[in-house]
Amino acid sequence: MANNKKLVEAITSMEEDFAQWYTDVVKKADLIDYTSVKGCMVIKPAGYAIWENIQHELDRRFKETGVENVYLPMFIPESLLQKEKDHVEGFAPEVAWVTHGGLEPLQERLCVRPTSETLFCDFYAKDIQSHRDLPKVYNQWCSVVRWEKTTRPFLRSREFLWQEGHTAHATAEEAEERTIQMLNLYADFCEEVLAIPVIKGKKTDKEKFAGAEATYTIESLMHDGKALQSGTSHNFGDGFAKAFGIQYTDKENKLQYVHQTSWGMTTRMIGAIIMVHGDNSGLVLPPRIAPVQAVIIPIQQRKEGVLENAEKLQAQLKAAGIRVKTDMTDKSPGFKFAEQEMRGIPVRIECGPKDMEANQAVVVRRDTREKIMVSLDNLAESVQQILDTMQKDMLERARAHREAHTYEATDYETFKKTVEEKPGFVKAMWCGCRECEDKIKEDVQATSRCIPFEQENLSDKCVVCGKPAKKMVYWGRAY
Amino acid sequence: MANNKKLVEAITSMEEDFAQWYTDVVKKADLIDYTSVKGCMVIKPAGYAIWENIQHELDRRFKETGVENVYLPMFIPESLLQKEKDHVEGFAPEVAWVTHGGLEPLQERLCVRPTSETLFCDFYAKDIQSHRDLPKVYNQWCSVVRWEKTTRPFLRSREFLWQEGHTAHATAEEAEERTIQMLNLYADFCEEVLAIPVIKGKKTDKEKFAGAEATYTIESLMHDGKALQSGTSHNFGDGFAKAFGIQYTDKENKLQYVHQTSWGMTTRMIGAIIMVHGDNSGLVLPPRIAPVQAVIIPIQQRKEGVLENAEKLQAQLKAAGIRVKTDMTDKSPGFKFAEQEMRGIPVRIECGPKDMEANQAVVVRRDTREKIMVSLDNLAESVQQILDTMQKDMLERARAHREAHTYEATDYETFKKTVEEKPGFVKAMWCGCRECEDKIKEDVQATSRCIPFEQENLSDKCVVCGKPAKKMVYWGRAY
Known part of the structure; x- marks a missing residue:
């Protein structure tokens, strides 16, 4: 179908x-x-x-x-x-x-x-x-x-x-x-x-x-x-x-x-x-919030022992506290992979007859698509480590993305240009007046997101009116 | 106050x-x-x-x-x-x-x-x-x-x-x-x-x-x-x-x-x-649903070691999975007892200087008010047993109450008299007609509660109209 x-x-x-x-x-x-x-x-x-x-x-x-x-x-x-x-x-x-x-x-x-x-x-x-x-x-x-x-x-x-x-x-x-x-x-x-x-x-x-x-x-x-x-x-x-x-x-x-x-x-x-x-293959769920953290996808599942092996692995992971499911439907492995990616399940575990022979499984991370060969002897431990690493990496990647999209402006022309051409946060000084906030909204449809606790002194003047600045503010277009 | x-x-x-x-x-x-x-x-x-x-x-x-x-x-x-x-x-x-x-x-x-x-x-x-x-x-x-x-x-x-x-x-x-x-x-x-x-x-x-x-x-x-x-x-x-x-x-x-x-x-x-x-002292919560299952009430709590002992007992009970609190407020023990009873906390644990000396505590069941001397050596285990017994007893008591208030009637005069004089369920045969149900509602404000899965054949005739009975029904006044 x-x-x-x-x-x-x-x-x-x-x-x-x-x-x-x-x-x-x-x-x-x-x-x-x-x-x-x-x-x-x-x-x-x-x-x-x-x-x-x-x-x-x-x-x-x-x-x-x-x-x-x-x-x-x-x-x-x-x-x-x-x-x-x-x-x-x-x-x-x-x-x-x-x-x-x-x-x-x-x-x-x-x-x-x-x-x-x-x-x-x-x-x-x-x-x-x-x-x-x-x-x-x-x-x-x-x-x-x-x-x-x-x-x-x-x-x-x-x-x-x-x-x-x-x-x-x-x-x-x-x-x-x-x-x-x-x-x-x-x-x-x-x-x-x-x-x-x-x-x-x-x-x-x-x-x-x-x-x-x-x-x-x-x-x-x-x-x-x-x-x-x-x-x-x-x-x-x-x-x-x-x-x-x-x-x-x-x-x-x-x-x-x-x-x-x-x-x-x-x-x-x-x-x-x-x-x-998320990415162009769909959702990517951080492991700690994912309702299903790992999905086992048996390869050549009609071959002898493959489904039994999948069940055994599922039991091991479950016992270790990992939220796991096995996809035993008659869909093709490729379709199951795409589905796991679309639904953002943090890792998939592929295991077929050859893997069983080699006493291993292939663990694929949803975020990086990295394929990791893992011994079946300590599968649960390895999967937990991969989930922990993924959780950490996702935060770091999101932080790096934010840093790369956080700009500064000390004059109004640069400020407006930045808001219009570079989506992200713009840090700029503000005099504290409602009028300047309204002007920014009107000119470039950005709003003050917050006056951050961690203040920086980018300049002494309000980026809009040039009067003495009181605070540094994060500006941006918002949902 | x-x-x-x-x-x-x-x-x-x-x-x-x-x-x-x-x-x-x-x-x-x-x-x-x-x-x-x-x-x-x-x-x-x-x-x-x-x-x-x-x-x-x-x-x-x-x-x-x-x-x-x-x-x-x-x-x-x-x-x-x-x-x-x-x-x-x-x-x-x-x-x-x-x-x-x-x-x-x-x-x-x-x-x-x-x-x-x-x-x-x-x-x-x-x-x-x-x-x-x-x-x-x-x-x-x-x-x-x-x-x-x-x-x-x-x-x-x-x-x-x-x-x-x-x-x-x-x-x-x-x-x-x-x-x-x-x-x-x-x-x-x-x-x-x-x-x-x-x-x-x-x-x-x-x-x-x-x-x-x-x-x-x-x-x-x-x-x-x-x-x-x-x-x-x-x-x-x-x-x-x-x-x-x-x-x-x-x-x-x-x-x-x-x-x-x-x-x-x-x-x-x-x-x-x-x-x-519930009873005339207030709520009585079954242990398995009670948000707080046990309250520790220190006696003579200003005396040396009493509060420390209460904290130790609380830690023991908590570690055993019992939902426990200690009432350390400056209210009198009597007031605390009454409050525990009003709120329906399944057991209270009284422990003062004399109890400590004797290495024991007094556990009082909310339902029966039974006082049980318990050694501090295995307090958590004893409290858990008391809670389990109480849970079982409460079900049995409720069942006995229901049995004692479940009546039978095979003629309409007895039926009406029972509904009016003996609050409870009345079991009676029914022909299956809406008219007889409506008549009962009008005459004595009772409704059909259910046609129980466990049927009994009390008679061959409908209790209201005397026509052939199809089912036995539980009747009663209801909330």
């Missing part, structure tokens, strides 16, 4: 059309399907299993820092959404409204949560009385809805899955500490597990979250040189607490407002994995 | 007012809170952790049978909901409608999923072409919305959490086999993990799921003698497949309709745990 060539030909090359390449990969790697609900997708087993691994790993890391999971309603009464002025302005234009329950119109319309700050505040206002009730370090795993006009699988859809942490603290210092702690947690997760290097920094006022005092972000660079905001952590100060009346009595029995944070990471990270690591 | 007495006095006794007792327990055991969104609740950390354990254990069992997880949209276009006639009639009166996205009215209104058969069918119609694509054995963990008029925490809320499995098979036999397989999985889970014994059976046509050919159910009995439907598994035959055009080409290249099933279990099981096992 289908064949190797057909499968491979099916994706557009990324050099030719990156957006089409992306769409082809999410479809051909069987991650999603479109639905009758405009802007919403089905996340298929191969895609959802990646999300389950992300959840599992993040949740474990959260709980180590004292996070507790909860679940709040998916609906927000309109009056509740409106309690914090900046917040409602930011979100009201893009929410979905429920107006009828059953056959009756509702007395007050409800929006489907685009984010749950207002609900958590409403809850905390009742739940927090004394300093003994603090801190609250809660998180929920759920789906949220934002009525976007243009959508793309994983990157921007009307409904997406995420976690949202919401905390309340006695002091401003503690809230700031938690905000940074979670940003660091996200950064470590991205680098250690997803093999995606990130820039940590603060958002400008223009780009910060609606209602936040400060928004911190991790920014990553995709293969096409566009930036992706990969996780954010917000410090709300006591702004929401004042709007919602969240107060506690301190040790001296005085009423104080709490200080709050929130932080989130979403299914868009699956998009990031695709766009950072 | 608060004291032992106050905490205990805070709950109504179950004999006095079972409904109020239930409400008190969910609040005082810190499982939920009410919200500004009518009919929706906050599931707090102590409640959500139970759900996480349910999810983890069910998901593991699902995956062992080949289930794969996916995620489908939370919205259903009205036209899609209407494709299967019985289904829309069953659900349309109780759905929430989204009519606006952002500032614009929608062209077609969307309901928030009350269940996802229609979405899965829409997806399968595209995703299934050949017999090679079958079976599809998909599941999703999500929240659903049903616009109920009267609500109660966990038992009936406008939004609740659940899993819904949706499968598609080549043959009717395979679909029936999967339907029963999942019912058995639910039954085993309830008995082995939640210590809740269940009756397995089939729903009558009146009580079956909207659009199903057959609905199977597990029914459990609460402490007050009311029944609770605890999990359902539906066989749709090819009804939905015909309505949605889900066809595959078989091995002879002929077009065939698929046969489908769906099955679900919800957060209402947390309500079941409360109502089967």
Whole structure:
């Protein structure tokens, strides 16, 4: 039926059309399907299993820092959404409204949560009385809805899955500490597990979250040189607490407002994995997040002993904790290879009668296509080493790509030319004015990605207006 | 501040007012809170952790049978909901409608999923072409919305959490086999993990799921003698497949309709745990589902070595795989005991200076309040044994309670009197007519719970009309 060539030909090359390449990969790697609900997708087993691994790993890391999971309603009464002025302005234009329950119109319309700050505040206002009730370090795993006009699988859809942490603290210092702690947690997760290097920094006022005092972000660079905001952590100060009346009595029995944070990471990270690591043969999954890390492909599988041998090897790998499957279907080996590549399975293990005779298997890395002869005597150990090396190499390669696509500009002509001709990050000095940010957006459609924690002094002047510079900023076009 | 007495006095006794007792327990055991969104609740950390354990254990069992997880949209276009006639009639009166996205009215209104058969069918119609694509054995963990008029925490809320499995098979036999397989999985889970014994059976046509050919159910009995439907598994035959055009080409290249099933279990099981096992001191959690299985309560904790000893014991228990916490707060031991009881932690471990001297600890079971002296030399082993015994005893006690509250009736007067005077299940013969079911509902507000797989021949006549009986049915008042 289908064949190797057909499968491979099916994706557009990324050099030719990156957006089409992306769409082809999410479809051909069987991650999603479109639905009758405009802007919403089905996340298929191969895609959802990646999300389950992300959840599992993040949740474990959260709980180590004292996070507790909860679940709040998916609906927000309109009056509740409106309690914090900046917040409602930011979100009201893009929410979905429920107006009828059953056959009756509702007395007050409800929006489907685009984010749950207002609900958590409403809850905390009742739940927090004394300093003994603090801190609250809660998180929920759920789906949220934002009525976007243009959508793309994983990157921007009307409904997406995420976690949202919401905390309340006695002091401003503690809230700031938690905000940074979670940003660091996200950064470590991205680098250690997803093999995606990130820039940590603060958002400008223009780009910060609606209602936040400060928004911190991790920014990553995709293969096409566009930036992706990969996780954010917000410090709300006591702004929401004042709007919602969240107060506690301190040790001296005085009423104080709490200080709050929130932080989130979403299914868009699956998009990031695709766009950072993928190639023209399809998806490339970092071993630590791959639902299947190794696939055994028996060669000449009808010959005596080949399938039995494959089963034996699978059992060995499984016992060693490697997530392994064997492809015993009647497809040709070539087709199976192409499928393993399209689906981004980190390594394939080829083993036929000749290999068995030589007491070896051929292990092929998905990222480099390197073929490694491995003795069957210590197969599991060797495969684990190859997976570990691959994980490390993928991070290094992504970091090298980012370095090679990070530029500097100290005058505006160079800045604009760089943004337009060299996709990537541009580092440049900034005076701190909204006007300069707006001008850059208008002139070259780039936004401030972040004010990185690691500052460099490239010059004393703002790259746009020439006035004294306050900060170095990463600029770029973004998803 | 608060004291032992106050905490205990805070709950109504179950004999006095079972409904109020239930409400008190969910609040005082810190499982939920009410919200500004009518009919929706906050599931707090102590409640959500139970759900996480349910999810983890069910998901593991699902995956062992080949289930794969996916995620489908939370919205259903009205036209899609209407494709299967019985289904829309069953659900349309109780759905929430989204009519606006952002500032614009929608062209077609969307309901928030009350269940996802229609979405899965829409997806399968595209995703299934050949017999090679079958079976599809998909599941999703999500929240659903049903616009109920009267609500109660966990038992009936406008939004609740659940899993819904949706499968598609080549043959009717395979679909029936999967339907029963999942019912058995639910039954085993309830008995082995939640210590809740269940009756397995089939729903009558009146009580079956909207659009199903057959609905199977597990029914459990609460402490007050009311029944609770605890999990359902539906066989749709090819009804939905015909309505949605889900066809595959078989091995002879002929077009065939698929046969489908769906099955679900919800957060209402947390309500079941409360109502089967709870007592007048609060919640009693079966050890296998308890987020915290043992709490160490140091006695005279300011005395030298007491806290250090508690930490050592905690480390030992943790290393043995027991979920353990130590309560080192400055509350009195009595208050800590009452709190452990209210929250249903299976055992508490009391250890003070005298116990340390005697190289022992006092282990107190939550269910029986039995105090067991245990040597510190093999504490972890002893605690694990106590937890295992408690798990077994709780199931047996619940089973004995159910047996003691299961009655038989062979004439209608006795039947009505039993339903009205003796809360519990009533076994009685039935002719198979809807009219007799309706009459029972009208006369004594009892419903057919199920036609059990284990049939008994109590008499030859229907308990209502006296015509020849077809089946024995479990009847009862239900949540």
